[in-house]
Amino acid sequence: MQQYFIHKLIWLIAILCAIVLPCYAQHFEINSSRKNINIPFKLVRNMVVVQLSINQRGPYNFILDTGVGIMIITDPLLADSITIPNKRTIKISGLANGEDYEALVTPALNITMPGINSVDVGAAILKNDYFNLSGFVGMPVHGLLGYDFFSGFAVKINFEDSTITVCEPTDLGKMRKMHKVPITIEDKKPYLETTITYQGGKKTKNKLIIDLGAGHPLSLENLIAKNGLPPKFIAANLGVALNGPISGYISRMDEIDIGKYKIKKVITSFPDVDYDKRQYTVPRDGNMGIGILKRFHIIFDYSSGALYLKPNSTYKNAYEFDMxxxxxxxxxxxxxxxxxxxxxxxxxxxxxxxxxxxxxxxINLKPISHMTIEEVDGIFKSRDERALLLEIFHDNRYDKVVLTLKRRI
Incomplete structure (x- = not known):
């Protein structure tokens, strides 16, 4: 689940995006005389984490996520930490075996980052922490920030120096000297058309959501029934929905074409048939996640329907899965x-x-308390046949075991 945690565009978020917030012109704006504002971020387990304040309280950690249409506060304790008058509760029915789920809907909040403030941006607050984002990332995470942030800016993300640069789209200037890929903004999310080559040479045209909040490289939905699985695959848990783990399969595609770039041997997830029975507002074939995006310098320009790409130093690195x-x-x-x-x-x-x-x-005598969860991920994806000495607390005792990594896909 390390790479594939955020298959989060489930019924809950689809319904929230459709019904809970008033139709304000919700966006962010630059509140200084500078044309460009730089925002530092942390890339943690393939999540872009930024800090922001809400109603003069914080800072809080939010995942920047093009895959959500509204701001979602996933930590219910945050509702008690900030002053939010006039909250209202909604029930969301028909999810996960007929159970009802609750969320709070806020009026416009005062959301700020250095040099940036919100305009009429409200949020949905989940009444329970369904996804345990903090446990997955290994640090406190309070929510997801999506369309409201991207809609008013051109947003450049530099994964090599962990900096986000935002400006008015008219001020992009020289930053446009990158390869332009046309995108569409539908239901507050960005989509692109691409060609995917399967093992054996079969090619398909696919419409993908560009999902900065999805940790995997590529996920293809509704395709098992049409095309079957590739010859080599492994069963896997792909993520978490309200009703539990999302099962499916991991394999590789021979190639995915994104504009002029042809990306080879991409690790790809295939949700199982039952999960694929979901109906989306915008029909799509899957999503392209940060596992691909982080290998580029990227600019999102929603106003012009454009994604700008330039390979960075990690572009040619092999795609690996947990071993x-x-x-x-x-x-x-x-x-x-x-x-x-x-x-x-x-x-x-x-x-x-x-x-x-x-x-x-x-791991190899180094305490986990002295490591980040990303370091652990890197070790477990590092090299086929690598032997690791693990200390495990099991059945109320400490054991030392040797784990030999194996490339399974």
């Missing part, structure tokens, strides 16, 4: 405990007896 067979999250005080949430049958971790709810205490 341990474990999924895990950060827990405990300060997120310094690494807890196993799932073990894939037949994987290296399963072969040595690691089980759900075990705690990984150290």
């Amino acid at each position: 341990s067979g474990m999924e895990y999250y950060a827990g405990g005080e300060n997120y310094q405990h690494l807890i196993v949430s799932r073990v894939s049958p037949g994987s290296p971790a399963a072969d040595i007896g690691i089980e759900k709810d075990d705690e990984i205490v150290s």
